[in-house]
Amino acid sequence: MWPTLRYMGGACGRARCPFAAGFLRTIEQPSAGPGLLCRGGRSSSTSSFDIVIIGGGIVGLASARTLSLKHPGLSIGVVEKEKDLALHQTGRNSGVIHSGIYYKPESLKAKLCVEGAALIYEYCNLKRIPYRQCGKLIVAVEQEEIPRLQALYERGLQNGVQGLRLIQQEEIKKKEPYCRGLMAIDCPYTGIVNYQQVALSFAQDFQDAGGSILKDFEVKDIEIAKESPSRSKDEMKYPIAVKNTKGEEVRCRYVVTCAGLYSDRISELSGCNPDPQIVPFRGDYLLLKPEKGYLVKGNIYPVPDSRLPFLGVHFTPKLDGTIWLGPNAVLAFKREGYRPFDFNTRDVMEVIFKSGFIKLVRHNFSYGANEMYKACFLSETVKHLQKFIPEITTSDVLRGPAGVRAQALDRDGNLVDDFVFDGGTGDIGERVLHVRNAPSPAATSSLAISRMIADEVQQRFKL
Structure with a gap:
């Protein structure tokens, strides 16, 4: 297996930094509108590409865009289920x-989030995509939270986050008149921004550059085409067959997977290591009634528990x-289970028997039980918000x-x-690059991630 990638580039400190401007102005087309086409410059009958990207979320579309701009001579396709x-x-x-304050210094999350935020603003x-730079307060409401808050502030400075300040009660009140806090x-x-709108704009850029998007294409298998005496030159040039559940296939030379909730399964289909396993956590939001919208001006976050990747229930305009309150973090019994009683037997069995979930529960039982309790009883979430x-x-x-x-969860129960x-x-593995774990802040980091992926694809596949 290839070693896990470590990005060595520097972070970009300003929304209008020279790198961001140069990188983004490579192509300038109108943003995607409601009439987004399924395919770009290649005809609808095209079934072979130099590179196929699996997954039409923001990371997959950003990667497709960046690759098409960096390698205009290559044919690139995106398949989305x-x-x-x-x-x-x-x-x-x-x-x-996100600004990049939360993440361990020198980690990919820290570097790519700081750089990615600058690129997203640019x-x-x-x-001309609407956004609002409304700021955020991370608030300590208890005395014992203050040392953790100060440590988080120092981490943010190490990560190069712009404009951070520690403020006291008086300034908290000036910024958020109805918020209480010690520091x-x-x-x-x-x-804040609409990331779906951003992703559709990436898709339009990609199509304008000649890329193709095939929707309703759920990948079922990835394999090397079988040798045969009648094998055509096209088959030899595009040796990988990516097949869907309808029996259709596209051929390609290389594959990049950005499959999100299915990243482990897609990896396994290609003959690569299925670990780390994906465990789905549902986050439920509450909505503040419009007549109470005056209570919140910007983002208000709690001091996070450094042992967990979740940031806690917060206030988001x-x-x-509208004002969103949340989310919590509870196990979802279906990978795309957005309702409390959504259930899929295979998804649940894989969580129990293939991942380290039981060990995770054993180590964090009280936290998990509390999250489940809050999910069941709205009044319990409100009690937390009232702090x-x-x-x-x-x-x-x-x-x-x-x-x-x-x-992603490893076998020892570590997130x-x-x-x-x-x-x-092997024959397929050497032609595949997997995005294995890209939760939050992947949307903020998407353009920075795509740049790293494009560099790695060029190096690994010798484009």
């Missing part, structure tokens, strides 16, 4: 443009004026949407905290 793009993790998140300016980190660089804004009552909130996070990218061995 749904009838539309960016429907799952990309289209079901809080829409926060891209949205270039394409907070002011993160002015945090913003959306571009449409920050006491004026909120149960009658002020409604149940809202939900998303499912694709969280894989960083992004993971790897390949494999």
Whole structure:
């Protein structure tokens, strides 16, 4: 197996840094609209590509865009199992443009989030995609949280996050009049955007550059075409067959997988290591009633538990004026299970028998039980929210949407905290690059991730 990639480039410190401007202005086309076509410059009968990207979420589409701009002579296709793009993790998140404060210094998450935030702001300016740089307060409401808050502040400085300040009660009140807290980190660089709109714009750029998008193409198998005396020159040039559940196939030379909730299964289909396994965690949001919208101006976050990759229930303003409260983090019994009683036997069996989930539960039983309890009883979530804004009552909130996070878990029950990218061995493995673990902040980091993937694809596949 290829070693896990480690990105060695520097972080980009400004939204309009020279790198961002040069990288993004390689192509300038109108943003994608509601009439997004299925295919780009290649005809609908085309079934062979130099590179096929599996997955039409924001990471897959950003990678397709970057590869098509960097290698205009190559034919590149994206296959997506749904009838539309960016429907799952990309289209079901809080829409926060993260600043990069949370992540371990020198990790891929830290580097790519800081760089990616700069690129997202620059891209949205270039394409006139609406966003709001509303900032964020990470608030300590208990005395014992203050040392953790100060440590997080130091981490943010190490990661090169712009504009961070530690503020006291008086300034908290100036920024968020209804928020109580002893101390907070002011993160002015945090913003909000509609990531599905961003992803569709990536798709339009990709198609304008000649790329093809095949929707309703659920991958069932990835294999090397069998040798035969009648094998055509086209078959020899494109030795990998990517087949779908309808019996159709596309041929290619190389594959990049960005399959999100199915990244482990797609890896296994290609003959590569299925570990780390994906464990789906559902996050349920509440909605603050419109007449109570005055209570929240920007993002308000708790001090996170450093032992877990979840940031805790928080307050997030959306571009449409709504305020989302949440999410929690509970095991989903289906990989795309957005309702509490969605269930898939295979998904559940794999979590129990193929991953380290039982060990995870043993180590974090009280946390998991508390999350389940909050998911069942709305009043319990409201009690947590009242620590920050006491004026909120149960009658002020409604149940809202939900998303499912694709969280990688190793066999020892450890949540894989960083992004993971790897390949494999053998005839197929040497022609495949897998994005194995790309949860939050992957949307913020998508353009930076795509640049790293393009560099690795060029090096590994000797394009």
